[in-house]
Amino acid sequence: MNIAVLSGKGGTGKTTVSTNLALALQANYIDCDVEEPNGFLFLKPSIEKTEQVMVEYPVMDDKKCVACRECIKVCQFHALAKVKDKVILFEKLCHGCGACKIICKYDAIIYNQREIGKIETGQTRNIHCSRGILNIGEPMAVPVIKKLLQNISEGNYIIDCPPGTSCNVVNTLRYVDGAILVTEPSEFGLHDLKIAVEVVKMFQIPFGIIINKDDGKDNIIRQYCKKENIQIIGAIPYSKEIAQVYSKGDILYDHFKIKPIFKKLANRSKEVLQWN
Amino acid sequence: MKIAISTTGKNSDSVLDMRFGRCEYFQIYDTKAGKIIILENKGRLSSGGAGIAASNQLIDEKVDVIITGNLGPNAFELIAAEGIKAYKCKSIAINSVLEKYNNGELEEITISGPAHHGGHN
Amino acid sequence: MELVVLSGKGGTGKTTIATALSELAKEVVRVDCDVEASNFYMYYDGKDLEKEDFYGGKKADIKKDKCIQCGKCEEVCRFNAIDHFQINAFACEGCGACTLVCPQNAIILKDEKVANTFITKTDKGIIAKAEMEIGSDASGLLISFLRKKAEKFSKNELVTIIDGSPGIGCPVIASITGSNAVLVVTEPTKSGLEDLKRVITLCEHFQIFTMVCINKYDINGEVTKEIEDFVDQKELKLVGKIPYDDVVMKSINELKPITFYKDSIAKKAITEMWKTIQKFIFT
Structure with missing residues (x-):
């Protein structure tokens, strides 16, 4: 089972959700955001192999x-x-x-x-991690993404997508069985979410929404999902505490107060995405 | 001698286009034959490699001098290797550009401006 | 005078700051080059003066009636874009190799529409923006196209503010090519710093005058210090430190520029920053 985590725009918490869900689900992690592969900053895996692309x-x-x-x-x-x-x-x-x-x-x-780039693979806390890095100044990311995803073995993978709905995202989605869309409750968030929904619908894969920086109210994202009959996997509340843990580069999942949030998200993801 | 100028239009009162690879037209003044050739810049509409496409076109036309605003590194490399001289000018009417060139008032481009890779689509 | 606002990663507040700066500058033309998440324009109601389809790049197209299903195209395609004599438009890079080997001349390259572009007039001036088709990339050509469209309107204006694309790829390069100055918006997080470094490498390469501002600088003093040291070491200009401000979230939800909120502490910091920026770019 390969699950893509994507967001219409950058900075909505795509990498936060990907890395913490990977830990909560004990699924392997692949960072396809090859222009800005930041997931390893949090997971800090020991790098075992570096391959050229x-x-x-x-x-x-x-x-x-x-x-x-x-x-x-x-x-x-x-x-x-x-x-x-x-x-x-x-x-x-x-x-x-x-x-x-x-x-x-x-x-x-x-x-x-x-x-044109590299692929690094390693381990952390019993999960396998890999990421692609596009060399600075190289304009084409697709070969790096393809190499990352072409030969993945059996098992469960959380795939951290590039932001937006570009060719890179579409090329990532060719390899997945389900998708998690991360958004935030603002007009911007909704605008970009709508586009991301259009993208995953084209691939006819099960998908659900995670609301980051959630205010807990019946906000525009909840209203939209209800109207469009889209499943909400869950929410990560808006809190300064979470922002501070994040800014240190610490893993949210390790924080005793935040861990249950991701446990819940992990279980709901399995339900919504028909994970066997 | 053939002098190519990147321009925004087809006439002598058109102004110089500061961009080389993505200019609208090239006006080529053939001083020997006393002719003017107007070329539509083929590089203009390519997603990538505009400067190279434009240079290819001018190299095929066997021009001796190019007058434009900025040259990207790719175009500069090609033009320099071919032995074409490039001069920098502001966005003014073509008549005035030629006048300035003839008076030796234009500065030669010896280092290229910022690169401009196209998109991959 | 073209000022490009950039951020390595998304979510650092680039659009909030670009919008505030264009409010403070008063007479401006705005170009939304963040075409994959074009939020800059959402702050403004306006009337579309021009709408134009944008074609960029090509895709192969197989004429069914001519195809004899020999499979030569599939063999030659290095992008695995042909399957069962059909083109997968998302994988096709428009190289035309298949058109060269087809014995039937059944394949042609067709221009592909990649975006709708708009010139919108608002009570605050002109905005140029694009809406991308899914799976299409912002190309150098599209960004150049938008900037050029905006140029037409910028004759009397003092400043053009470009909300640049995220990342370090081609669209960013096209956003900054030939511009006068860059403002990088960063935040004091580990990934913010990493991304700042990447963007600065790019700006150095293009030798553009580069300024940096730290948004939400007070959420992590340690990383803010690291950023300041980095800026010093690179001899860049640190033009502003903007505090964390709940009003920013409110302004985004109410779709009003932060400058609209008189008591906002972020607004005050951005106003100060604009004064500093003006000193640098107009002298």
Whole structure:
């Protein structure tokens, strides 16, 4: 069972919910927010393995290349250019799609590999943790996310998604069986939640809502969920105490007052997401 | 000699476009043939690599000089390697740009401006 | 004069502060580049002056009647975007490799609509914003497009305030390219500091004048100190420290800029900060 935790916008507590639920459920944790993978700051796993994430890029054999410019024309990403009768590559723009190699009549293109990010895996408190890190300045996160999720073994996983509803999120959702949407009771929260709901509905997976910074009232999020017939998994109350524990980088689940909240959320998640 | 200027329009009273890769048009003044060529900038609409697409276009046109506002690192690398000279100018009418160029008042671009990777979609 | 407000991570109060600053600046054009969670505009009622579909990028499209199901496209696609002779639009990157190998010429690349863009007139001025289609990314092109649309209206205005995209990816780069100054909004949490460092690396790379403000600075004195040391060490300008203020939550719920609340302590700090920012960016 792979459960994605997502939120329409950043800062709603997606990582807080992911890391603490992983502990409460004794499920493995995967951080797919590869541009800002912060889950490990809280879980502090011992890193056992670091792997490179490689992408392929074309290399021109100048002896064979006749500078016919066919590869330049075919590249949709404008990653190739001709200078002084040589074809050169701008690797950050290259998607490694292979179109240039297909079009080249002179067999002048071979593919090499370069690193765009890393995957770290480790253990903490009997759960397996992994995260992807996109190298600074690299524009494409999808290869890192794919590598993180492609070969996950049997078991239960909590997957901390990138924020928003971008291509990165959609690529993460391709691998999951259920979703938890984290929101907060404000107009902003509701606005972004509606978009996130649209996204998970496209994947036809069971999903439920966790209200963070909840005021306990019949607020706009509860009203919306009732109207749309969406299940609420539970809520994390708005409190300065929680904010302070969080700001220290401590785990909320370890705090005796907060632990029961996550225990309850964990049990309700199983119900709502039809977790067997 | 061929002088390419990034512009917002097709006429001689159009103004210089400060952006290179995403400008609307290039006006190319062929001083030898006494001709003006108007090119629509193909880089303008690409999600990424706009500066490279624009440079490719100007390299194909065999221009000798480019006058624009800012050049990104990718475009700068290409243009420098091809041996094209690039000059910096403000957003003023094309007539005045040419006048300034002819009077030697424009500053040559020797370091590129900030990079601009496109999105991945 | 373009001022970009950034934060490495979401939820640091970037939009609250960007909104307050544009209120204080009075004459402004606002650009909402946080297109995946465009909340900047929600503070304002207004009239849409322009609405435009935005196309960016391409997707492959298989013409059913021409397809002989040879499977060559599936073999060549490096993104696993073709399954049973159908394109998975979310996986397709629009590279066109499949169009090259199709013996039937049954595949073409089609322009894809990625967003609706709006120019909205409010009683406080012009706002440019976009609403993304699901699964579409904010691209450099879209951000440039929004900034350019806003530019048309900024002739007489003194400041354009750009609510920048989160993260450090391409949209952020496009938000700050060619702008005059950056204000990074951070908060004193471990992840806030990590994200601040990432954003600053980016700003350094682009050599843009960078200011930092610490929001909710009083929730963790230790990390606030760490941030201050970091700012010093990087020789950046710390322009403001904004206290934790319950009124901020209230202002978000009531959809009124924080500047509307006369007694708010956050408002006072932001007002002071704006004075400092003006000194830096207008001299």
